[in-house]
Amino acid sequence: VAALRKRINQADMSSDERDRYVNAVLQMKKTGYYDWYVRTHIDSMWMTTANPGTMNMWAHHRPAFLPWHRQLMLDFENDLRTADTQLTGKPSDLTLPYWDWINYRSKKKFLWWGRIWGDNFMGPNGSGADGKVTDGKFQAGPGWVLSYDPGPGYMPFTQATVTYLTRQFGQDPNVDSLPTQEQWDAARNLTVYDSAPWDRWVGVQPAPVPNPVKFAHIDSFRNVFEGWVPYYDSATALPVNTNLHNRVHVWVGGAMGPMSSPNDPVFFLHHCNVDRLWAQWWSDDPSRPYLPKDGEPNATDPNNDPDTTIDLQGHHLNDPMPPWDGRNDPLKGPMPVIRPSDVLNHLALGYGYWPDDKVSLSAVGVP
Amino acid sequence: MGHSIVIHDDPDEIAVTIDGEPVPVSGTAGGYWSPLQAYQQFASLDDLARAVAATLRKPAG
Numbered sequence A: 001v002a003a004l005r006k007r008i009n010q011a012d013m014s015s016d017e018r019d020r021y022v023n024a025v026l027q028m029k030k031t032g033y034y035d036w037y038v039r040t041h042i043d044s045m046w047m048t049t050a051n052p053g054t055m056n057m058w059a060h061h062r063p064a065f066l067p068w069h070r071q072l073m074l075d076f077e078n079d080l081r082t083a084d085t086q087l088t089g090k091p092s093d094l095t096l097p098y099w100d101w102i103n104y105r106s107k108k109k110f111l112w113w114g115r116i117w118g119d120n121f122m123g124p125n126g127s128g129a130d131g132k133v134t135d136g137k138f139q140a141g142p143g144w145v146l147s148y149d150p151g152p153g154y155m156p157f158t159q160a161t162v163t164y165l166t167r168q169f170g171q172d173p174n175v176d177s178l179p180t181q182e183q184w185d186a187a188r189n190l191t192v193y194d195s196a197p198w199d200r201w202v203g204v205q206p207a208p209v210p211n212p213v214k215f216a217h218i219d220s221f222r223n224v225f226e227g228w229v230p231y232y233d234s235a236t237a238l239p240v241n242t243n244l245h246n247r248v249h250v251w252v253g254g255a256m257g258p259m260s261s262p263n264d265p266v267f268f269l270h271h272c273n274v275d276r277l278w279a280q281w282w283s284d285d286p287s288r289p290y291l292p293k294d295g296e297p298n299a300t301d302p303n304n305d306p307d308t309t310i311d312l313q314g315h316h317l318n319d320p321m322p323p324w325d326g327r328n329d330p331l332k333g334p335m336p337v338i339r340p341s342d343v344l345n346h347l348a349l350g351y352g353y354w355p356d357d358k359v360s361l362s363a364v365g366v367p
Numbered sequence B: 001m002g003h004s005i006v007i008h009d010d011p012d013e014i015a016v017t018i019d020g021e022p023v024p025v026s027g028t029a030g031g032y033w034s035p036l037q038a039y040q041q042f043a044s045l046d047d048l049a050r051a052v053a054a055t056l057r058k059p060a061g
Helices: A015-031 A033-043 A065-088 A110-116 A181-188 A221-226 A244-252 A266-284 A358-363 B045-057
Strands: A005-007 A351-353 B005-009 B014-018 B021-023 B032-034 B037-042
Touching (some): A015 A033, A181 A221, A221 A244, A244 B037
Antiparallel strands (some): B005 B014
């Protein structure tokens, strides 16, 4: 019970906690463990399961999007603790902080804004034509060199041609703001985790779509939360495209845009918040099942995404999720077998969000 | 009577004008996805053709 990890809002971190976090991230970069996450995230779009050649893993656009990233965050937190111990010589209690991009979204809330993008934490916005980050701990220079980008076409592991961090806050003309509370509330109201055809087209209909509005009646919390479903504030409003999870990636811009997005350390604070919001949805009614259940047949989607057949291997409740499928990883060695069913209850994994899980944490003795 | 159709495809996003007026093009079916812009979807040529056709069919004025 005492070992339950408390993940807090980055805005509530002390200066010392921010320093320790950044130093551990920089240490992971030196040891090569940080870039394992960049590479694994890119690889998730091509990675095959135990039956090679039968599928792409698709840790995005598919049901396993949320459980796959939950395990990625948990592994990162564990490696962060190892790095912290390497630096301090003591057992580490570091946890991932989350960036609550709904409630700390405005530059007017300068206090909170300044903390996350301060030189001693995630560093500032980029500048110049390509958004080069030139200040802070992750500025262009020998301490933060990008090793991987998604490369041209679908070729993974192409050496990055831009080797420094880039950011372009709100520069995309269609994504000049972060997600809103209303959009999250509309997503949270959905009751079905996912449904056929299980891809990024679930719930998407030709525009203009006056109905449904506010995501109502869409049977895919996952696809809405991932951000592929247009949001209509009213029957007459123009749709807001690129929502929630996706919208934050695009809003930060630069290195957060392609599949190599973990190159920006804010990726982990963003996905910690994604994980936290999923935990909120799950906590609303833990009896809601993860879908697809075992044995669910593959689906057909006429949208060709890029294949007509949507292969559900790796996405069923009890399918191993690559790379957590027992494979021997060159850096990490034998990987554990992790299935969506293993990670549905975040509290059972040994961590909680503060203050969201305050009641639950108090019940098990965490002050 | 002819029309002027301009397709602007930079950066990675299709912007279309017909006779100087912007035409909304949204990715409704078969839109493409790119690992270089991994968190957005873009309109396909089918979407573009539909938008252009719908605009040209509208009566003038």
